[in-house]
Amino acid sequence: MATFSWPLPADASAHGPALDHHLLLNLWIALALLALAHLIILLGLLAHRRTEATNLWHIEYLPLAALAILFATLTIKAERLWAATRYTGASLTAVQIEATGVQFAWYFRYPGTDATFGITRPQLVAPGEGNPLGLDPADPHSADDEITSELVLPTNREVDLRLNAQDVIHGFSIPELRLKQNAVPGQTIHIHFTPTTSGTYAILCTQLCGLGHYRMNATLRILPPAEFTAWLASKQKAATP
Numbered sequence: 001m002a003t004f005s006w007p008l009p010a011d012a013s014a015h016g017p018a019l020d021h022h023l024l025l026n027l028w029i030a031l032a033l034l035a036l037a038h039l040i041i042l043l044g045l046l047a048h049r050r051t052e053a054t055n056l057w058h059i060e061y062l063p064l065a066a067l068a069i070l071f072a073t074l075t076i077k078a079e080r081l082w083a084a085t086r087y088t089g090a091s092l093t094a095v096q097i098e099a100t101g102v103q104f105a106w107y108f109r110y111p112g113t114d115a116t117f118g119i120t121r122p123q124l125v126a127p128g129e130g131n132p133l134g135l136d137p138a139d140p141h142s143a144d145d146e147i148t149s150e151l152v153l154p155t156n157r158e159v160d161l162r163l164n165a166q167d168v169i170h171g172f173s174i175p176e177l178r179l180k181q182n183a184v185p186g187q188t189i190h191i192h193f194t195p196t197t198s199g200t201y202a203i204l205c206t207q208l209c210g211l212g213h214y215r216m217n218a219t220l221r222i223l224p225p226a227e228f229t230a231w232l233a234s235k236q237k238a239a240t241p
């Protein structure tokens with residue numbers, strides 16, 4: 001199956017190949033069942049009616065039970081693959097980053113050298129004054145927080161991304177990382193994953209969140225660890241007065 005030409009975008013995450021494999025397995029099974037259903041219809045048309053209709057229960061219920069077990073197994077496997085990025089906790093050494101969806105932009109926040117995110121308050125949100133997330137300057141943890149409009153991640157290190165939304169539900173989606181998760185106002189939703197391939201990728205919003213939805217996108221840059229550390233240091237240096 002490795003030689004199968006696959007019209008999905010290239011995968012740049014550690015969990016992606018398992019998801020791709022499962023998707024392909026689903027498609028092959030659906031194709032096989034479609035062919036089988038047509039074969040059965042064809043045989044039914046050609047066969048002579050030799051049996052009483054009342055004796056056909058096993059022809060009806062056994063395939064039905066087999067299909068139910070097959071689809072339940074595929075669904076449970078898919079649910080587990082998805083839950084691996086969502087419901088299991090990230091490792092304690094994961095890079096901590098926050099992403100916030102706002103009509104119509106994504107903001108990313110790095111906690112800085114104190115490794116703690118500063119408190120944000122809705123009443124302090126003022127994008128025109130350079131405080132799009134409403135960081136509270138009275139909280140000492142907020143002083144070194146770095147807010148960016150592009151997401152920069154290191155390769156081969158787990159990322160613990162917390163997702164927020166300020167106004168309406170936005171859909172955080174990176175096709176190359178096989179990630180799609182809603183950002184919901186009033187909730188902090190964690191997803192964790194490990195980028196594997198350096199490059200520049202698009203971050204999209206996949207919920208119709210308003211008139212400017214079409215332009216709600218951002219850039220993801222995945223860098224080798226040394227370059228990522230240098231980028232983070234340069235951001236922090238620029239922020240220090």
Ligand SMILES: [Cu+2]
Binds near residue numbers: 104169171208
């Ligand atoms: Cu949106």
